[in-house]
Amino acid sequence: MAISLQQAFGVGSYLIGQWVRGKKRFPLVLMLEPLFRCNLACGGCGKIQHPVEILRKHLTPEECFRAAEECGAPVVAIPGGEPLLHPQIDEIVRGLVQRKKFVYLCTNAIRLEASLDKFTPSPYFSFSVHLDGLKDEHDKAVDRGGIFDIAVSAIKAAKARGFRVTTNTTIFQGADPKRVQEFFDFATNELKVDGMMISPGYPYEKAPDQEHFLQREQTKALFREIMLPYNAGKTKWEFNASPLFMEFLIGDKDYDCTPWGMPSYSLFGWQKPCYLLGEGYAKTWQEYLETTDWSSYGQKSGNPKCTDCMVHSGYEMTAVIDSMRPQNIVNSFKSVLSK
Numbered sequence: 001m002a003i004s005l006q007q008a009f010g011v012g013s014y015l016i017g018q019w020v021r022g023k024k025r026f027p028l029v030l031m032l033e034p035l036f037r038c039n040l041a042c043g044g045c046g047k048i049q050h051p052v053e054i055l056r057k058h059l060t061p062e063e064c065f066r067a068a069e070e071c072g073a074p075v076v077a078i079p080g081g082e083p084l085l086h087p088q089i090d091e092i093v094r095g096l097v098q099r100k101k102f103v104y105l106c107t108n109a110i111r112l113e114a115s116l117d118k119f120t121p122s123p124y125f126s127f128s129v130h131l132d133g134l135k136d137e138h139d140k141a142v143d144r145g146g147i148f149d150i151a152v153s154a155i156k157a158a159k160a161r162g163f164r165v166t167t168n169t170t171i172f173q174g175a176d177p178k179r180v181q182e183f184f185d186f187a188t189n190e191l192k193v194d195g196m197m198i199s200p201g202y203p204y205e206k207a208p209d210q211e212h213f214l215q216r217e218q219t220k221a222l223f224r225e226i227m228l229p230y231n232a233g234k235t236k237w238e239f240n241a242s243p244l245f246m247e248f249l250i251g252d253k254d255y256d257c258t259p260w261g262m263p264s265y266s267l268f269g270w271q272k273p274c275y276l277l278g279e280g281y282a283k284t285w286q287e288y289l290e291t292t293d294w295s296s297y298g299q300k301s302g303n304p305k306c307t308d309c310m311v312h313s314g315y316e317m318t319a320v321i322d323s324m325r326p327q328n329i330v331n332s333f334k335s336v337l338s339k
Contacts, residue, residue, distance in 0.1 A: 002166070002195030002238040006123045007075075007102045014074040015324060025260045025289055027073035028317045031275055033266035034059040034092060038082040040108055042142050047081050057267055061091045067265040068101055070285040077104045077128070077262075084111040090118035097124045104128040106168060108142065112154035116161055126164035126194065129155055133169065133183045141172070155191050166195040166240045173201075173218065177225040184230075184237045195240030199312040200249070215308045216299075220251035241312060245319035249310060253319070257298035257306065261317020263288065273297045274313055277305055 003011075011028070018026045035058035036047045048055065068076055076096050083089050084107050096103045106128045119125065132141035135148040158165050167187050171180065187193050200219040227250055229235045239246060247253045257274075263285075264275035270288035272279040277297070282288035298306055298314070 002240040004123050004164075010100070010102065011074050011320075012324075015320070019324075025258075025294075027071045027261060027263050028320060029075040029077055029262045029313075030068055030071055030073040031262055031264040031313065032059075032064055032067060032076050032078050033080060033264060033275070034064055034078065034083060034086050034089070035081045036267070037085050038080060038108075039085065039110055040082070040142050040144060040147070054267065058086050059267060061088050061095055064092045065095050065099070067285075068096060068099065071263060071265075073101075073263075075102045075104070077106060079106040082108055082110070084115050090115075093119060093125060097122055100124065102126075104166065106130065108147065109151035109154040110147065112151075113157045116158060116163070119163070121162040121164070123164075126166050127155075127158055128166045128168045128197070129193075131167045131169055131183070131187070132172075133175070134179060134186065137175075137179060137183070141170075152191065155193065159192060164194045165191075166197060167191075167193050169196065169198045170201045171198060171219075171222065171226070175222060175226075177222065177228075180226045181229060181235075184235070188235075188237055193238075195238050197240040197312065198249075200310050216310060219249065219308075219310050223249040224251065242316060242319040242323050244323050245312065245316050248315055248319055253322075255315050255318040255322070256300045257309065257314035258317040258321070259297055259314050260289065260292075260294070261320075262313040264313075276309065276311065276313065 015028075033047075035055075036050050037055045037058070038045075038048050041048060078089075078092070080086075083105055086092070089105070093103055093105060101124065103125045105126070107130065109127075109129045112127065112129070129151055130142075131148070131151055132138045138148040138151070139145050155165050155167075169180075169183070184196060187196055200223070227246065230237050231250075244253055248255050259274035262274070264271040269281035269283050270285060271277075271281055272288065272292045273294065274297075279292075282291060295301060297303055299309075
């Protein structure tokens with residue numbers, strides 16, 4: 001199972017509580033960016049394009065805790081930049097775990113093996129290692145040789161120490177479905193990761209490489225081919241995502257975006273409407289909810305910036321909400337019983 005029973009119960013209880021209270025918009029995952037600084041310069045990422053004076057700054061632990069408490073999301077993903085470059089990242093993780101948040105520390109793993117002593121294994125804590133495929137594909141994606149081998153060594157070391165480890169993979173235009181399948185087999189059978197998160201790339205404005213992102217129909221066709229063995233029941237891949245989100249990626253579900261489901265908080269505040277679009281910032285969570293024109297975003301809005309986006313940050317929440325509908329709960333139980 002890609003997520004622990006404890007996380008499944010915690011998140012399920014949270015969702016039910018929000019519906020009982022009649023909340024129309026509420027977060028599932030807080031994307032907490034404590035810094036933008038990184039030790040890689042990936043072509044598909046625009047975080048290090050910020051000015052030097054911004055790259056030198058980082059959120060304090062207290063600012064991180066305040067954001068987590070303010071929005072109340074049960075899950076906190078800590079991307080960046082590279083979070084392990086933050087001088088107090090262990091304090092941030094420890095404080096969030098103490099608050100019973102399910103924490104995913106997203107890392108390129110360059111400093112992971114040397115940082116393991118800073119952290120304690122917990123059902124509330126996972127390392128989410130960025131791997132965009134096997135050695136050739138990943139090293140090309142991060143524009144530096146040898147990073148795949150470093151990441152693999154770090155994953156094995158973390159697993160040996162009792163940590164939960166998941167992978168985070170972005171699929172770009174031109175990806176070879178068979179090589180992606182081989183990577184999933186490797187991550188599952190060799191690395192024995194606790195789950196894999198996959199998402200199509202999105203051409204957000206600051207990314208240096210704008211040529212290799214997928215359009216919507218390309219995404220569906222590519223993911224249909226990638227997922228053929230999985231959908232035929234021929235693999236044991238475990239995805240750290242809602243099954244309905246996986247159906248959305250191959251075109252079997254038609255969803256619209258819920259950007260407030262995975263809001264981003266950084267040095268600038270709450271990013272409107274999501275971490276992919278730079279449409280301004282709000283100082284508080286309530287201001288973010290009340291001053292963002294939600295009708296202007298998502299595929300159905302007609303906003304050209306949203307046309308080809310099928311990224312997990314916008315659609316995972318939609319899929320999770322759909323999965324809680326009575327008929328889909330029944331179907332999930334039937335699927336589990338049939339395996």
